[in-house]
Structures are given as structure tokens and as C-alpha cells.
Amino acid sequence: MTDKNENLFLRAQKTTPGGVNSPVRAFRSVGGTPRFIQRAEGPYFWDAEDRRYIDYIGSWGPAIVGHAHPMVVKAVQDAAARGLGFGAPTEGEIEMAEEICKLVPSIEQVRLVSSGTEATMSALRLARGATGRDKIIKFEGCYHGHADSLLVKAGSGLLTLGNPTSAGVPEDFIQHTLVLDYNNSQQLEDCFKTHGKDIACVIVEPVAGNMNLIKATPEFLQTMRRLCTEYGSVLIFDEVMCGFRVALGGAQSLYEIKPDITALGKIIGGGLPVAAFGGRADLMANMAPLGRVYQAGTLSGNPVAVAAGLTTLKLIQEPDFYTKLSLQTSKLAAGLSEAARKAGITFCADSVGGMFGLYFSKEIPTSYSEMMASDSTKFNRFFHLMLDAGVYLAPSAFEAGFVSAQHDDQIIAATIIEAEKAFLQMNG
Ligand code: PLP
Numbered sequence: 191m192t193d194k195n196e197n198l199f200l201r202a203q204k205t206t207p208g209g210v211n212s213p214v215r216a217f218r219s220v221g222g223t224p225r226f227i228q229r230a231e232g233p234y235f236w237d238a239e240d241r242r243y244i245d246y247i248g249s250w251g252p253a254i255v256g257h258a259h260p261m262v263v264k265a266v267q268d269a270a271a272r273g274l275g276f277g278a279p280t281e282g283e284i285e286m287a288e289e290i291c292k293l294v295p296s297i298e299q300v301r302l303v304s305s306g307t308e309a310t311m312s313a314l315r316l317a318r319g320a321t322g323r324d325k326i327i328k329f330e331g332c333y334h335g336h337a338d339s340l341l342v343k344a345g346s347g348l349l350t351l352g353n354p355t356s357a358g359v360p361e362d363f364i365q366h367t368l369v370l371d372y373n374n375s376q377q378l379e380d381c382f383k384t385h386g387k388d389i390a391c392v393i394v395e396p397v398a399g400n401m402n403l404i405k406a407t408p409e410f411l412q413t414m415r416r417l418c419t420e421y422g423s424v425l426i427f428d429e430v431m432c433g434f435r436v437a438l439g440g441a442q443s444l445y446e447i448k449p450d451i452t453a454l455g456k457i458i459g460g461g462l463p464v465a466a467f468g469g470r471a472d473l474m475a476n477m478a479p480l481g482r483v484y485q486a487g488t489l490s491g492n493p494v495a496v497a498a499g500l501t502t503l504k505l506i507q508e509p510d511f512y513t514k515l516s517l518q519t520s521k522l523a524a525g526l527s528e529a530a531r532k533a534g535i536t537f538c539a540d541s542v543g544g545m546f547g548l549y550f551s552k553e554i555p556t557s558y559s560e561m562m563a564s565d566s567t568k569f570n571r572f573f574h575l576m577l578d579a580g581v582y583l584a585p586s587a588f589e590a591g592f593v594s595a596q597h598d599d600q601i602i603a604a605t606i607i608e609a610e611k612a613f614l615q616m617n618g
Pocket residue numbers: 250304305306307308310333334335336346395399400428429430431432455456465
């Protein structure tokens with residue numbers, strides 16, 4: 191008898207390229223059959239065979255309060271009953287903007303969009319429009335969505351497929367994209383010395399989560415801030431993943447650095463499509479209808495999606511939310527490291543807020559090249575052993591993992607027990 195997931199995968203491949211609507215879901219790098227998910231609740235989801243998994247991807251970040259949180263579901267139901275979308279402004283959008291500006295003080299004005307890709311793409315256009323310059327700086331292994339000029343030496347799904355630059359992006363489009371090494375301040379200084387007056391912006395994941403988890407050094411981000419100010423370039427923090435994930439005020443609150451523009455996504459939609467870009471009011475004044483930088487969206491600020499996002503933003507402001515989330519995530523990282531050590535497996539783990547990284551290497555990587563040197567074959571083995579045991583990790587050695595507020599001590603302990611068994615088997 192064939193597994194229902196296999197049947198669904200075969201069926202999906204007939205009408206959808208590779209059977210999936212986003213490449214990493216296809217399990218290409220880890221091999222095997224993707225699980226087709228039928229429902230989720232709290233820290234768990236269930237596949238087509240009704241097998242339960244402890245979920246450590248949380249919809250790739252958004253599910254920070256756990257899946258199908260009753261208050262989020264209720265808000266969505268209430269909003270849906272009032273109408274699914276109007277293409278005209280609503281009070282909910284104002285509330286959402288007010289909430290974002292309150293929680294992230296560098297954001298004085300914000301525009302809602304529907305995906306992280308749109309947020310970074312629009313932020314880039316804004317930076318170019320405001321400065322009248324073309325060149326942008328990005329860092330190898332950072333992923334900022336799939337806009338043309340950002341699909342160069344990117345992370346996430348492109349890394350997973352072993353091809354960090356996409357086909358179909360004309361050379362002409364990327365001639366203005368300068369790609370530098372993450373955490374290399376000297377290279378950044380040198381680049382600004384040569385090209386400074388032409389650089390519209392620097393875009394960075396201040397905590398990188400698309401080449402596994404790699405933290406920026408404070409000095410790297412400080413250098414970036416100083417150079418952008420000195421040369422009149424716009425500093426864009428892409429906090430689509432780390433915003434409201436590593437801390438309530440995002441990575442910028444941890445590093446105490448004020449970017450000019452921030453891109454947000456994932457958590458601010460609470461599982462539905464909401465993303466945003468915002469920052470200095472004088473820069474945002476360049477956006478249409480006020481200014482000459484155009485950007486728009488039929489579904490931007492959709493009332494049902496905004497209801498999910500707004501409720502999620504309220505829930506994460508509960509007292510000690512991030513203290514508890516960080517503690518659970520660091521318990522997971524420490525427990526997995528200890529389990530590997532006992533089994534004699536070369537492995538380490540790191541975490542920040544509710545985000546974690548697992549590395550089959552001796553040391554925690556600090557750069558793209560160090561990350562690439564880790565053992566992805568070992569990761570793939572570990573991934574499948576854990577999957578078989580009912581623990582769903584990201585199906586790629588290059589993705590970060592996510593813990594939700596519903597991952598309590600018992601869930602973390604159960605995960606570590608399965609990891610101990612998996613590591614022992616790997617050494618067997
Ligand atoms: N920026 C970062 C840092 C991301 O992690 C992602 C997606 O994972 C994006 C941008 C793109 O967001 P979306 O997939 O919503 O287009």
C-alpha cells in the first residue's frame with residue numbers, strides 16, 4: 191500500500207512544477223517524500239497519513255504563537271464574516287501601522303504589502319528613487335526574496351538547490367548588485383571607498399537565517415551604519431525573518447542600531463500574507479501617492495490577513511513572551527548539542543530568541559564559507575531519522591529553525607530524546 195503523502199506528491203507533480211509551490215518544500219536536498227500537511231495545532235502538525243510531528247519550521251517563521259491559536263483564528267473568522275477584502279482603506283490597517291511603529295521605533299511610517307519579496311523589492315526601489323543612485327550592496331548567503339536584483343548569490347532555497355544565482359535574471363539587471371562577504375567589515379570599507387557615491391543602499395539580514403543561522407557581529411553592523419551615514423546610502427535591515435522573532439523590537443533592538451528602512455514579513459501576518467517596509471518618514475515620503483516611487487497592491491492590507499497579524503502582534507507583547515521563548519529555544523540548542531556530544535558526533539547548535547541553527551561542524555559558523563564547510567550529508571541523515579521519529583526540522587541544512595510559544599518543556603525534552611537516539615544511530 192502506498193503512503194498517502196507519496197500519492198499526493200505524484201499527483202501534485204502532474205500539475206505543479208516539482209509538485210510544490212515553493213522549492214524547499216520538495217525535499218530535494220534531503221531526499222524522500224515531502225509530507226503533505228492536513229492540519230496543525232500548537233506545536234504540532236499532522237501529515238496526510240495522520241502522523242503527528244513536532245513542528246520546528248512554524249510555517250517558516252510566522253507561527254510564533256503556535257499553530258491555530260484560538261485568538262488568531264477567532265479574529266480571522268470575525269474579519270472574514272465582515273468581508274474578505276475591499277480595495278479601500280480600513281481602520282485595521284491604521285492599527286497595524288501604529289502597532290509596528292510603536293514596536294520598532296526606527297519605523298516612523300510603514301506600508302503594508304503581501305510578501306517579504308514585495309517588501310524588500312519595494313524598499314530597494316525606494317532607496318534607489320530617494321538617492322538617485324543604482325548600485326546596491328548585498329551579502330553572500332543572505333536571501334531577500336526573489337526580486338531580480340536580489341537573486342544573486344542568495345541563500346535559502348537557491349542554496350538548497352546548489353545554485354545561488356537564478357537563471358532568467360538578465361546580466362544587465364544585476365550589474366548594479368555588489369555582493370560582499372557577510373561579517374567582513376574591511377571588505378565593506380573598501381567597497382565604499384571605491385563605489386560609495388554610487389551606492390543607493392546596503393541590504394542585510396542582521397541575523398541571517400537563510401544560510402542556516404548566522405549572527406552578524408556588532409562591529410559589522412556598526413561599520414555598515416557608519417558607512418551608510420557617511421556616504422548618504424540607505425541602510426535596509428531585512429527583518430522579514432528575524433523581526434519579532436529574535437526580540438520584540440527585532441534584531442535592531444538587540445544590536446541597538448537604527449536602520450533607515452526595515453523590511454518585515456512572516457510574523458506580522460500571523461500565518462496569512464502580510465509584510466511591510468517602513469522607516470524614516472522623510473524617506474517614506476518618496477512613496478506614491480506622495481512621491482515618485484511607485485508601489486501598489488490589490489491585496490495590500492487585506493482585512494482578514496491584517497486581523498491575523500494584529501492579533502499575533504498583541505499576543506507577542508504579553509509579559510515575558512520573549513524571555514520564555516528564548517529560554518525554550520536555548521534549552522533545545524543546548525540539549526541537542528549535549529546529545530550529539532554523548533554520541534560522539536561533531537555538531538553544534540546556536541540560538542537567538544525563537545530562532546535556532548544546527549550545524550554539523552566543530553564551531554558555530556560566522557560566515558557563508560564556514561557554513562558551507564559543514565557536513566550537509568550528516569544533516570540529511572539526521573533530518574530523516576528525526577522525521578521518522580515525528581520531529582519535523584527544516585528540510586535543508588541551510589535553513590534556520592523556529593520555536594513557538596507552545597513548545598513547552600515536555601516538547602523540548604521529547605525532541606532531545608529523539609535526537610539522542612538519532613545521533614547514536616548515526617554513529618552506529
Ligand atoms: N527576506 C528574508 C530574510 C526572508 O527570510 C524571506 C523569506 O524567507 C524573504 C525576504 C522573502 O519573503 P517571502 O517568502 O514572504 O516573499
